[in-house]
Amino acid sequence: MTQYDITIDGQKVSFTEGQTIMDAALAAGIYIPHLCHHPEFAPHGSCRVCTVTVNGRNTTACNTRAMPDQVVLNNTKELEATRRAIVQMLFVEGNHLCPGCEKTGNCQLQAIGYYVGMLTPHYTHFYPIRAVDASHPDVAIDFNRCILCELCVRASRDADHKNVFALSGRGLKTHLIVNSPTGKLADTNFAVTDKAAQVCPVGAILHKRQAFVIPIGERLYDRQPINLVGDLAQSNPQGATTHG
Amino acid sequence: MSSIDLTTVRPAVQAIVHAYHGKSTHLLQMLWRVQEKYSYIPELAIDSLAGELNLPRAQIAGVAGFYSFFHQQPRGQYDILFSDNIIEQMQGKVELMAYMLKKLGVQCGQPRPDGRVTVDNTSCIGMSDQGPAILINGHTIARLTKSRIDTIVDLINYQVTLAEWPKEFFEVHSNIQRKHILLGGYFEAGSALQVMLKKGADLSLAELGHSGLRGCGGAGFKTESKWLICRNTPADEHIVICNADEGEPGTFKDRILMQRYADLMFEGMTLCGYIINAKKGFLYLRGEYRFLLESLEAVLDRRRKDGLLGDNILDTPGFSFDIEIHLGAGGYICGAEIALIESIEGNRGIPRRRPPPFPVTQGYLGKPTVVNNVETFALATKVMVDGAERFNTLGTAQSKGTKLISISGDCDRPGIYEFPFGITVREVLEACGAQEVQAVQNSGAAGYCISPEEFDRRLCFEDLNTTGSFMIFNRTRDLMDLVRNFANFFVHESCGFCTPCRVGTSLLQQYIEKFVSGNGNAYDLQEMATLSHLIKTTSHCGLGMTAANYVQDTMKKFPQLYQKRFKSGSSLSPSFDLDAALNEARKLTKRTDASAHL
Numbered sequence: 001m002t003q004y005d006i007t008i009d010g011q012k013v014s015f016t017e018g019q020t021i022m023d024a025a026l027a028a029g030i031y032i033p034h035l036c037h038h039p040e041f042a043p044h045g046s047c048r049v050c051t052v053t054v055n056g057r058n059t060t061a062c063n064t065r066a067m068p069d070q071v072v073l074n075n076t077k078e079l080e081a082t083r084r085a086i087v088q089m090l091f092v093e094g095n096h097l098c099p100g101c102e103k104t105g106n107c108q109l110q111a112i113g114y115y116v117g118m119l120t121p122h123y124t125h126f127y128p129i130r131a132v133d134a135s136h137p138d139v140a141i142d143f144n145r146c147i148l149c150e151l152c153v154r155a156s157r158d159a160d161h162k163n164v165f166a167l168s169g170r171g172l173k174t175h176l177i178v179n180s181p182t183g184k185l186a187d188t189n190f191a192v193t194d195k196a197a198q199v200c201p202v203g204a205i206l207h208k209r210q211a212f213v214i215p216i217g218e219r220l221y222d223r224q225p226i227n228l229v230g231d232l233a234q235s236n237p238q239g240a241t242t243h244g
Numbered sequence: 245m246s247s248i249d250l251t252t253v254r255p256a257v258q259a260i261v262h263a264y265h266g267k268s269t270h271l272l273q274m275l276w277r278v279q280e281k282y283s284y285i286p287e288l289a290i291d292s293l294a295g296e297l298n299l300p301r302a303q304i305a306g307v308a309g310f311y312s313f314f315h316q317q318p319r320g321q322y323d324i325l326f327s328d329n330i331i332e333q334m335q336g337k338v339e340l341m342a343y344m345l346k347k348l349g350v351q352c353g354q355p356r357p358d359g360r361v362t363v364d365n366t367s368c369i370g371m372s373d374q375g376p377a378i379l380i381n382g383h384t385i386a387r388l389t390k391s392r393i394d395t396i397v398d399l400i401n402y403q404v405t406l407a408e409w410p411k412e413f414f415e416v417h418s419n420i421q422r423k424h425i426l427l428g429g430y431f432e433a434g435s436a437l438q439v440m441l442k443k444g445a446d447l448s449l450a451e452l453g454h455s456g457l458r459g460c461g462g463a464g465f466k467t468e469s470k471w472l473i474c475r476n477t478p479a480d481e482h483i484v485i486c487n488a489d490e491g492e493p494g495t496f497k498d499r500i501l502m503q504r505y506a507d508l509m510f511e512g513m514t515l516c517g518y519i520i521n522a523k524k525g526f527l528y529l530r531g532e533y534r535f536l537l538e539s540l541e542a543v544l545d546r547r548r549k550d551g552l553l554g555d556n557i558l559d560t561p562g563f564s565f566d567i568e569i570h571l572g573a574g575g576y577i578c579g580a581e582i583a584l585i586e587s588i589e590g591n592r593g594i595p596r597r598r599p600p601p602f603p604v605t606q607g608y609l610g611k612p613t614v615v616n617n618v619e620t621f622a623l624a625t626k627v628m629v630d631g632a633e634r635f636n637t638l639g640t641a642q643s644k645g646t647k648l649i650s651i652s653g654d655c656d657r658p659g660i661y662e663f664p665f666g667i668t669v670r671e672v673l674e675a676c677g678a679q680e681v682q683a684v685q686n687s688g689a690a691g692y693c694i695s696p697e698e699f700d701r702r703l704c705f706e707d708l709n710t711t712g713s714f715m716i717f718n719r720t721r722d723l724m725d726l727v728r729n730f731a732n733f734f735v736h737e738s739c740g741f742c743t744p745c746r747v748g749t750s751l752l753q754q755y756i757e758k759f760v761s762g763n764g765n766a767y768d769l770q771e772m773a774t775l776s777h778l779i780k781t782t783s784h785c786g787l788g789m790t791a792a793n794y795v796q797d798t799m800k801k802f803p804q805l806y807q808k809r810f811k812s813g814s815s816l817s818p819s820f821d822l823d824a825a826l827n828e829a830r831k832l833t834k835r836t837d838a839s840a841h842l
């Protein structure tokens with residue numbers, strides 16, 4: 001296949017036709033922060049954390065095709081501020097109380113917060129009221145932490161072929177729903193071994209009885225920053241299962 | 245709500261699904277039928293639809309939950325929605341709504357305990373030239389007054405069916421104030437098709453190109469190019485879609501065209517069908533224009549009878565084309581063509597797919613699709629009968645022909661005006677009798693706020709682009725009401741797909757409310773500027789990219805609007821009242837002493 005080049009922050013990066021900027025960056029070992037992207041699923045483009053500047057204009061790396069001679073900016077002060085604001089928006093939109101969350105240290109939202117230099121939520125918290133679904137024997141869903149990335153939706157649809165999840169509502173009222181007449185996870189054919197149970201980047205889909213198997217302080221992003229170890233799923237395929 | 249007999253739900257849903265041949269693309273239309281029957285979408289109907297259509301129930305619940313006209317809870321037997329456009333607020337909407345709520349003894353958004361009536365708000369319903377207006381069970385009543393409300397309340401309390409209400413209540417005026425090549429002159433249905441058939445597809449397309457016609461939906465893409473690209477994209481099927489979502493606050497030109505000139509639009513779609521080799525067309529009619537559905541269906545039927553739709557149109561072998569109306573269900577985002585196509589496919593109206601490829605090569609169900617605005621199709625018809633010359637001799641270098649402008653607000657003669665492109669704002673204001681103008685909001689909430697210094701600018705693609713909404717504010721108006729109304733609008737209309745628009749529009753609203761309550765400061769203003777820039781430059785689609793225009797424009801052109809609301813004596817104030825926040829703690833500890841206050 002023909003190879004072409006783009007540059008990312010001045011570094012030459014090759015790609016083949018059809019690849020996105022994100023694909024090319026991942027292959028070259030360049031970290032572009034992202035939450036809703038997962039290389040095994042079709043690009044989505046909803047979180048906007050992977051915003052980069054291409055030939056002077058902002059776009060998302062995950063769903064922009066690489067084109068010969070694109071000049072891509074990734075690691076700039078401006079983009080860091082942009083991404084920080086987007087991550088802050090995700091923090092205030094939900095209820096993310098990291099110290100009390102069993103995903104702390106294994107959470108991509110938290111890890112990217114550190115990476116982009118987020119020290120405060122900056123905006124006013126929305127404090128939404130959302131119920132927790134602990135009906136399933138092996139998995140709990142804490143909707144308070146859902147960032148609407150639709151990774152579980154995509155995994156359940158495209159990998160598990162079960163369609164356990166979907167989004168409903170509109171705007172700020174958008175929310176994750178479960179495919180059963182009761183709306184409860186226990187009343188679906190969801191299993192802890194499903195792909196959809198492994199992809200949640202935050203502490204929304206949690207495996208029961210795994211909470212503190214790895215103590216706080218020794219977890220993935222406690223040890224190394226996300227730009228070095230990448231996503232939970234890639235750095236340790238079983239990560240989500242064993243780290244809770 | 246008188247409780248519904250749930251045993252009827254399953255058979256009713258089966259009949260509805262059957263009527264649409266079990267096609268899940270018609271999910272919105274099925275949900276409409278369900279809601280017409282039960283006033284809302286019962287959970288059991290979602291289960292039944294899932295069973296009949298063999299779709300996950302969560303997918304159907306997700307679709308029903310997306311559109312603002314579909315309800316998960318029973319509504320009143322009379323379901324009333326007040327159009328919440330800023331112009332209608334200026335016409336007394338807020339007071340009239342309060343009056344009606346009080347007279348009916350009902351809370352906003354809550355059905356009355358006897359289930360008789362619900363009263364709620366909705367985004368602009370395209371009646372700002374004759375507001376305040378409401379939708380009642382989907383039907384439009386404009387020109388509300390107190391006495392009209394008195395009658396409506398009586399009719400509701402006596403449970404008179406809508407069919408027996410005074411006919412004049414449901415009259416919607418056209419208010420056509422100025423005609424030119426589009427609105428003037430007589431048009432004989434079928435005459436454009438005859439010209440085209442005589443010329444052939446190639447020459448007809450060339451004529452369209454020669455006219456210089458550009459899309460009237462906002463982006464101004466050359467219509468000839470769009471049709472040509474679509475036509476040249478090989479596929480088993482091509483599709484024509486007419487965008488009648490007309491969701492931009494303050495615009496109603498497409499309504500007038502469909503009310504009075506439906507043949508022009510349908511004939512334009514049919515021309516397109518022939519040229520791009522499509523057999524199927526859709527009219528995406530916004531739910532707010534439900535009242536036009538019967539008359540539009542009647543025009544379609546007449547055109548079928550007259551051989552202008554269906555098989556072998558005008559006895560031309562192989563020329564088959566027909567049009568189906570899809571009724572939207574509340575959602576400004578569905579005017580954006582990517583979202584509109586999702587909606588016609590029976591999905592949530594989210595602009596999920598990011599172009600390229602554009603709909604013109606991969607649209608409805610992946611087929612090459614032309615999406616054009618109502619006015620664009622109507623103009624294409626006129627170009628065909630009157631010739632390109634008539635058209636391209638009007639306007640400016642880049643903007644040929646005429647443009648329909650919907651004028652509302654502070655002027656003597658609101659309504660529809662057809663002007664050649666290139667007319668100045670000042671000339672428009674003179675034509676409609678507007679005095680002492682403080683500002684004009686051009687192109688709706690997503691558009692531009694124009695100050696008097698700019699009144700010599702020209703309406704055309706080269707200068708001030710316009711989608712045709714022109715809202716006028718005189719010097720007695722507080723533009724902060726506009727700012728607040730638009731903030732609300734975008735919070736309500738953001739589809740929620742991407743973070744900056746979903747969350748950012750609400751954050752902007754928070755800052756604006758801070759100014760409204762007199763608690764803003766210079767730092768907040770700077771924050772608003774940063775946030776506006778962020779929303780604009782990082783959002784996924786055109787809605788987010790324009791959702792902060794009104795903030796940027798008013799901050800730049802009317803800075804005193806914000807400055808005069810600065811909290812006095814402070815350049816910095818906390819985003820909440822610390823002392824008030826301590827109230828609960830004081831109550832719990834029963835302290836009233838001075839040191840318990842800040």
Ligand SMILES: Cc1cc2nc3c(=O)[nH]c(=O)nc-3n(C[C@H](O)[C@H](O)[C@H](O)COP(=O)(O)O)c2cc1C
Pocket residue numbers: 458459460461462463464465487488489490491492576577578579580581582615616617618620785786787
């Ligand atoms: C948020 C948003 C709302 C839109 N609403 C409308 C609309 O109500 N009517 C319309 O014709 N075009 C609307 N558009 C533009 C359409 O996406 C599309 O460009 C247009 O229908 C193409 O038709 P034209 O070439 O005839 O202009 C909207 C675009 C966006 C981003």
Ligand code: SF4
Pocket residue numbers: 145146147148149150151152153176199200201202204205
């Ligand atoms: S539950 Fe997790 S994976 Fe699913 S949408 Fe929410 S954040 Fe994404």
Ligand code: SF4
Pocket residue numbers: 577595737738739740741742743745746783784785786787788789
């Ligand atoms: S910009 Fe707004 S309307 Fe567009 S996809 Fe994002 S959330 Fe939806």
